Amino acid sequence: MNRAEKAALQLRAVDVLRMLKETRTYDELAETTGLPAGDLNRYVNGHVLPGTERAREVVEDVGREAIADELDARIRVDDEGYVDNSGTVFDQSFLDLVAPVVANGFEFNRPDVVLTAATDGITLAASLASYYGTRCAYAKKSKETAVEEFIEARQRLQSGIELTYYLPASAVDAGDSVLVVDDLIRSGETQELLLDIVETSEAAVAGVFALIAAGDDGIERARERTDAPVGALTTV
Numbered sequence: 001m002n003r004a005e006k007a008a009l010q011l012r013a014v015d016v017l018r019m020l021k022e023t024r025t026y027d028e029l030a031e032t033t034g035l036p037a038g039d040l041n042r043y044v045n046g047h048v049l050p051g052t053e054r055a056r057e058v059v060e061d062v063g064r065e066a067i068a069d070e071l072d073a074r075i076r077v078d079d080e081g082y083v084d085n086s087g088t089v090f091d092q093s094f095l096d097l098v099a100p101v102v103a104n105g106f107e108f109n110r111p112d113v114v115l116t117a118a119t120d121g122i123t124l125a126a127s128l129a130s131y132y133g134t135r136c137a138y139a140k141k142s143k144e145t146a147v148e149e150f151i152e153a154r155q156r157l158q159s160g161i162e163l164t165y166y167l168p169a170s171a172v173d174a175g176d177s178v179l180v181v182d183d184l185i186r187s188g189e190t191q192e193l194l195l196d197i198v199e200t201s202e203a204a205v206a207g208v209f210a211l212i213a214a215g216d217d218g219i220e221r222a223r224e225r226t227d228a229p230v231g232a233l234t235t236v
């Protein structure tokens with residue numbers, strides 16, 4: 001890690017601690033994190049930054065569990081197993097906390113592009129791209145006006161309906177490393193189309209990530225398609 005990356009990690013740890021502090025006393029925060037209450041007070045108030053190793057532990061371990069709990073609290077699953085995750089994907093500040101936890105807690109290589117499918121994956125992809133300092137791109141079910149060249153991926157779904165995603169060809173270059181993300185993965189059909197786009201672009205897959213896995217089918221399907229890490233923060 002270079003100096004700037006260390007500083008970014010330290011600041012993200014403070015963000016995670018501030019989020020946890022909203023619903024805890026310092027003694028409770030000390031219990032959650034295993035860190036002394038006095039140190040936590042100084043971090044939360046911005047007087048001192050946690051050292052790099054502490055910051056990493058906060059973001060990777062404490063943060064991952066806390067963010068997964070917060071995610072679970074924000075989603076609703078209806079009687080048929082459909083997920084309402086608007087409490088998550090509409091909250092960019094929350095997703096800005098999710099991004100470092102995902103980037104540090106899964107073994108993705110740093111990507112050149114974070115790729116998703118419109119619509120609901122866009123805010124997550126934006127947070128991750130911003131965290132990595134890389135480009136964000138989203139494939140759409142219709143062609144963007146004035147764009148001349150597209151990469152297309154088409155598939156007949158289990159339902160029999162044909163689904164096509166279009167990405168402006170300039171969004172991903174050959175040789176780029178691409179992290180495929182989405183808010184939700186269920187059948188994995190959408191992620192498979194995104195992986196098709198990566199393949200057509202002659203780019204490499206850095207990983208596949210979803211906030212929520214509705215069952216295991218989608219994750220398994222993605223794992224069959226790539227050797228890169230595949231994961232979700234929570235499963236319903």
Ligand SMILES: O=P(O)(O)OC[C@H]1O[C@H](OP(=O)(O)OP(=O)(O)O)[C@H](O)[C@@H]1O
Nearest residue numbers: 118119120184185186187188189190218
């Ligand atoms: O794993 P799958 O079975 O492919 O399902 C997951 C996809 O379904 C949802 O998008 P949807 O197609 O509903 O479009 P939206 O984001 O515009 O709501 C979700 O945002 C994922 O992209």
Ligand SMILES: Nc1ncnc2[nH]cnc12
Nearest residue numbers: 081082083084184186214
């Ligand atoms: N919101 C949702 N919940 C479960 N499965 C889905 N597939 C597409 N959207 C979904």
